[in-house]
Amino acid sequence: MKKTYHQKDLKEKLILKAREVFEAESLKSVTVRRISKELEVSPMAFYHYFKDLSEFVDQIAVSYIKELDQISQEAVFDTEIGYPRLYKLGEAYIIYAIQNPKKFLLMFQPKNNSIFDIDWQKVDLYRILGQTVAEILPQNSSPQEIQVAAISAWSLVHGFAILVIDGPFSGLQKNPEMLKFMIDKVVKNISFG
Numbered sequence: 213m214k215k216t217y218h219q220k221d222l223k224e225k226l227i228l229k230a231r232e233v234f235e236a237e238s239l240k241s242v243t244v245r246r247i248s249k250e251l252e253v254s255p256m257a258f259y260h261y262f263k264d265l266s267e268f269v270d271q272i273a274v275s276y277i278k279e280l281d282q283i284s285q286e287a288v289f290d291t292e293i294g295y296p297r298l299y300k301l302g303e304a305y306i307i308y309a310i311q312n313p314k315k316f317l318l319m320f321q322p323k324n325n326s327i328f329d330i331d332w333q334k335v336d337l338y339r340i341l342g343q344t345v346a347e348i349l350p351q352n353s354s355p356q357e358i359q360v361a362a363i364s365a366w367s368l369v370h371g372f373a374i375l376v377i378d379g380p381f382s383g384l385q386k387n388p389e390m391l392k393f394m395i396d397k398v399v400k401n402i403s404f405g
Contacts, residue, residue: 223261226258227271234314234318276312298402309377316377341362342359345365368401
């Protein structure tokens with residue numbers, strides 16, 4: 213078969229194949245040559261969409277952020293505004309991290325510099341968090357106060373998630389009852405004062 217990059221939705225296919233390889237093996241297994249070969253396209257096709265492997269990995273990480281966005285939307289659907297919504301959002305975030313540690317760590321690893329160039333206001337997870345925090349804070353709160361409170365809440369659940377998946381609390385994964393208790397306590401302790 214002639215290798216070409218003229219395939220419908222090839223960029224998305226490259227990302228999905230890379231995700232499949234990454235999830236089954238490791239990030240080191242995600243190479244231009246391997247992904248191109250598995251999709252039966254020329255390695256040059258890859259460079260039609262991505263300037264290099266680093267940009268490609270960033271786009272894989274962005275695809276996981278979109279996945280977490282969808283989970284966040286589902287978690288807060290039909291949930292009462294305010295603290296109940298904040299609780300559901302925090303809980304969903306921590307559970308996603310614990311159930312998908314490789315994906316979660318890839319999303320936020322320092323090597324993915326462009327990840328931090330994302331307009332977080334357009335990321336549903338952050339937008340929902342900001343709206344939820346705005347519902348909780350006094351109505352006269354400034355945009356900066358809302359942003360600081362949202363970042364504080366995010367930092368708390370993100371930090372706890374990292375401690376569980378890749379830190380001193382990793383043993384909690386072997387005790388689902390205690391893990392559920394800890395998630396409940398961490399998320400319920402988000403407060404703005």
